[in-house]
Amino acid sequence: MLQNLTTGQTENADYSVLYDALYQLYANPLNLNTATHDELAATYLLTELQINSLLAYRADYGVLLSMYELQVVPDFDMATIQRLMLFTTVDEGRGALLRRLPNPTNHYLLIRYQQILEKQQGFTPAEASKSGKLPQRYLGDEQHWYVRYRYSRPRAFSFGLTAEKDAGEQMRWQPGSYQYGFDFVSFHGQVQNRGRWRNLIIGDYQLQIGQGLILSAGFVLGKSAETVQGVRRSTLGARPYTSLSEFGYLRGATATYALSRQLDLTLLLAGNRRDANIIAATAKAEAEVSSLLTSGLHRTASELEARASLAEQNLGGHLLYHPNTRLQLGLTALYTTFGTKLQKRNLPYNQYEFVGKENLVIGLHGSYVRQNVNLFGEIARSSGSQNAGGGIGAVGGALISLSRRLDMALLLRHYDRNYHSFYANAFGEGSRTINESGAYLGLKYTVYRKFSVAGFIDRFRFPWLRYLVDAPSQGYDYLLQATYTPTKKLLFYASYHEEHKQKNRSATKTTPKEVAAGTIRRVLVFNAEYYPLWGLQLRSRVQWTSFRYAGADPSNGFAFIQDASYDRGRWRISGRMALFGTDDYDSRQYAYERDVLYAFSFPAYSNRGRRQYLMVQYAVNRHLDVWLRLSRTQLTNQPTIGSDLDQTGVPHRTEVKVQARWQF
Template sequence: MKHFYCFLLAAAGLAISLPARPQHFSARPPATRPDALINELLQNLTTVQNEDVDYALLYDALYQLYTNPLNLNTATRDELASTYLLSEQQITSLLTYRFAYGSLLSMYELQAVPDFDLPTIRRLMYFTTIDEGNNSLLNRLPNPANHYLLIRYEQILEKQQGFTPAEPAKNGKLPARYLGDSQQWYVRYRYSRPRAYSFGLTVEKDAGEQMRWQPGNYQYGFDYVSFHGQVQNRGRWRNIIIGDYQLQIGQGLVLSAGFALGKGAETVQSIRRSTLGARPYTSLSEFGYLRGATATYALNRKLDLTLLLASNRRDANIKAATATEQALVTSLLTAGLHRTTAEREDRAILTEQNAGGHLLYHPNTRLQLGLTALHTSFEKNLQKRNLPYNQYEFTGRGNLVAGLHGSYVWQNVNLFGEVARSSGSKTFSGGIGAVGGALVSLSRRLDMALLLRHYDRNFHSFYANAFGEGSRTINESGAYVGIKYSVYRKFSVAGFIDRFRFPWLRYLVDSPSRGHDFLLQAVYTPTKKLSFHASYHEEHKQKNRPGSKTTPKEVTGTTRRVLVLNAEYSPIWGLQLRSRVQWGSFRYIGADPSEGFALIQDASYDRGRWSISGRMAFFGTDDYDSRQYAYERDVLYAFSFPAYNNRGKRQYLMVQYAVNRHLDVWLRWSRTHLSNQQTIGSDLDKINAPHQSEMKVQARWRF
């Protein structure tokens, strides 16, 4: 309980240090820097720890929305919902207003839309626009809204084990070492105009990887190369993409773009996926995207057809062929790291091909029905290791998954759902996946969400990312209820409860299991310069008991608790202070709990051409089970969400400077120092010192 007492003392100190009469503060103008605004949104969305959410994709999606703002006069319900900025009642009000009065003449007209308040309008203005119309491609092509080149260099300053000289072991063999240098490089080029066209190239080399030009091994200088070309809204051709892309369709049972909040601080809107179709892939994650071509064509005003073809080279572990057995793929790798000889041998070793289509019927803004099919094939048989929890995993070379999705809006109720079935080439295929739910605006102050889900243990869908407790859409059933209530303009409360079960074994869980979790949170904003946030999250799940000697291992219950107090204060224009105290514990039933805490102070200052931000954090955890997560502000297109583990402190300082209207530069330094051990990291990442420092330098040239 010692960490809990530290938490209470820090919380009391935080409350005492804040001003006693916040009602005298004047209104703060909205943020002018898009990266500052996006970081503020991410800070609010990540107050609840969720390791299954890819927040890097979330950051990228938010920034792409800023650089490609929605046209409020043509945006669909799904596009508006995907921003997570509007409730169902607000979306319905906007669409009704647009139908009754025609196109908006300016952003200021939003004040006349029922259920819209000023804070919502201010946030919306950064991600939406009132477009001037759909001019010809030839007129727009020479006038891009975004045309820039971005270069980033980063490096860990201390020497890691993987970059030290290799000394022969006792058997005479050299130990593994990284093949490349310790520098990481990232280059991004973009030439685009919202709703018209986009052309982009992204390349990256991770620390430890080599720069090589070997087309025969699918490497072209940098280890990772991603590109796309996109044209939109050319007559009946809604969308054409060549290169790397993702698709977000239905509730994510067949095709999901990977961007989804899951369970977290947004307790209502996050449960529903929006049908956004295809969009270019620009993230640095080296998996989960399709490489090829896709096109969407309007068969008529109510019916759209999307077709896709793709061929990807995948990283994989392959068991070599023998005299009696063919070569088998034992696992698909997703880390995207190719630093050692072993990692290089697994790089781009497997060909995966995809072909599919989507037929969407949308007669009006309230009804939507869609049919989706995707066939995935591998050049070699896929068969995971012969372990009990892998019994129902996909086996074979080919998998077909087809689904039907739909949604219907009645007044302020949005009903949605999807059902899909997989059919593989081997035994144990043929599973069903189903998800259905409702978003309800019971009043201007009260929103609710309900979602039911069931994914068979043999439901196989490689590009799925539907709502769930697990990191994959397989072997799970559950029911979720979320609520958000605005007590009055300055105070709101929210929460959810989710019950789930896993009908078959999972990794580190040697029997069918079940669990539940719930969240309670409150936000109080007495003035536009001061706000408080408090949240409590508790999760109950089952895992193998540590040290169990039985076969299968004994399964026992676990409890994880996280309590967060957060305060934001802007004493003067441009200066933002954020204080955060968080405490957490993890316990196996019948064992002592593992506890941890983090005390965090952030500050950011934006004025003129300068933007400066930094953090000082102190943390302590009993072990990795009680690790604490806290989002950090980073350079543009980079993301930092480290786990605070062991005991020590962490700080960072970042400076951004706009040299002129063309050139922006960033400099970021961060350092973690542990007080309870003499080394940091493990294996080839090990540093023979109790600290790790990282430097990032980035420049963007806007043409």
């Protein structure tokens, strides 16, 4: 499902967070008898017409007694119902916490080991140069370890612990350096729906509020093959943080309390340690943060020096008014302080970046549903930057079911070049919610139940300079996709995505660099899924990418991919064989791969060669599942793979993963 949703996507998307949120929904199904409009919309499985039909059916006939009752809900078809059954349930509702606490729906311990078998440069012995200086090397060993424990029941409680050590990192117990064995440790405890206490989380968490101008987290698609539903954010409130991304979450406590049936109040308090490059204080200047780091890697002495070096505190609140299922209004405020002043490098494109130690963002959001029209929007203002003052961020749009077959999305957005919100992730072309204006139109038309077409066009403008773009710039992109499902065992789709943007010419020696008249990226995908035998699924995929600067020769790339999956009894086996070729990195190919549970793989294929993997899962008994995954990339036009410390001395790279899950 994730591969189909991300057709044509290549950049500016955190697919690991998307995968994690989607799998959490799979592991903890949404209760259709209690789900709100926002919760249903956040699944991206239903149109506005279908959501309204389900809510009206519940109001007229009461709770659903079975998932199969969805067949009599107006506007629901079998394809939609089959998708819903993977991610939803019709639970019995709430009960006493002490009675439900000993009966979790999820209670497991998971351990994973992985390693690249070829020796990488960072793990080789360091040889002194002529000056006697030793080159940099990784401080830890080559093993990657991951541990996850979860004890939870949807809409009742959740307790979890996640720990990870990347290859090259050290296992250390140094509380003074904020390391407790594993390099990354995340934890949470959550209780929900206890009287007026809607939600209480202690530990690591994220919040999804409004359209993501101030607080955004979880399952957000943006521009994708889901051309209509993917543009709107849902107000889901606080959720435990379970991803392995070592940034973008809050550590502390948050609580949501129902002041009345129509009014909820959420408060949050958090204290984080963030990775940052800090320029030490001098006699004439205080210490400054030149950049915030988001890789989460701490393998070398310089990476360790930046680890948890910046103290950050957050205090915020959200007031939500929801008098009925149609109307929702909210007020959000977030106050962020840093222990060291933020001051990015003195470069032209950084002129309007945040400077200082304090930032306050206040915003209003709302949504209104009228028949088959959903209007939504948010506006916010930031203040606190010492160099450019505060800026405005605004986004507004509508989802409209024009008929039973035709759905449309409209969205307008504007983010000032001096709008600063550190936990924002609103809809946009850029990877950050800053320095952008745009207009989006998406359509989806069901020709008949087996054949549908969808597409979007988005025009955007960047009023100020950006990284690698030394002038104000603009562009547009569009996507067209056709999907044909002749039977339950056959699915075909074709997708074409074209993007026009401006970018510096890499060969230009002037400062600032000359901005190209334009670049064009084209991605064409043909995909077929079929089930020739019971338990056997095959997927064939051909994709082509072209990238070129205006007036220059294009860089072309292709990939031929064949996947196979077989499920029989206790065994699940899947594999891939891929052939690829690209002129350079500009025409790289992205292709989602199946991986072990809670792992994520979306590699970029570049140069020329082949890639294959084989994964085996075996259910030893009702408690124990084990996975083994082997993957290998072999290049035919390069003597090595990777660069710098990640480089191998041979043209191939082999990775092994072994994982075990014990369900109590």
